[in-house]
Amino acid sequence: MSIHLRHFLRYQFPAIGWALLIFIGSSIPSRYIPSYKVFTYDKLIHISLFLIFGLLVYRAIEPRIKKDFFSWGRVFFSISVVILYGVLDEMHQGSVPGRTLEIWDAVADTVGGVLAALVIYIQHRMRRHAPDRA
Numbered sequence: 001m002s003i004h005l006r007h008f009l010r011y012q013f014p015a016i017g018w019a020l021l022i023f024i025g026s027s028i029p030s031r032y033i034p035s036y037k038v039f040t041y042d043k044l045i046h047i048s049l050f051l052i053f054g055l056l057v058y059r060a061i062e063p064r065i066k067k068d069f070f071s072w073g074r075v076f077f078s079i080s081v082v083i084l085y086g087v088l089d090e091m092h093q094g095s096v097p098g099r100t101l102e103i104w105d106a107v108a109d110t111v112g113g114v115l116a117a118l119v120i121y122i123q124h125r126m127r128r129h130a131p132d133r134a
Contacts, residue, residue: 011059011060012057015053015059016060022085022089023089025049026096029097030096030097031098034060042108044108047115048112050063050082050086050109050116051116052116053082053113054078054112054113055120056117057118061077066115070120075117082109083109083113086105086109089109092106
């Protein structure tokens with residue numbers, strides 16, 4: 001396996017795969033979605049899915065740099081990708097039988113992306129201020 005393929009599979013593929021899973025989930029017509037109580041917390045589900053997506057997008061953007069490198073540009077680009085994908089996903093979901101386009105779902109997706117950025121920032125700060133292990 002080439003180094004480029006290994007690199008793609010390790011860094012970019014997880015974000016693409018997660019985006020595909022979100023797309024597949026939002027493509028299911030409402031009549032096939034079970035009405036379990038867990039689905040009443042759909043905003044938390046949106047936040048969780050897009051928090052993970054935000055982490056994966058950040059990781060996929062510039063994976064060849066040092067692990068401890070932090071970039072605000074990379075953070076803002078990641079948030080932008082999450083917001084755009086969340087809005088496009090809601091638009092797509094609006095065309096699925098029995099599903100609706102909900103602005104509050106897109107807001108929850110955005111919150112997930114912002115929380116991912118916060119997690120990344122906190123993790124970077126903790127690594128930077130951690131005592132060296134000698």
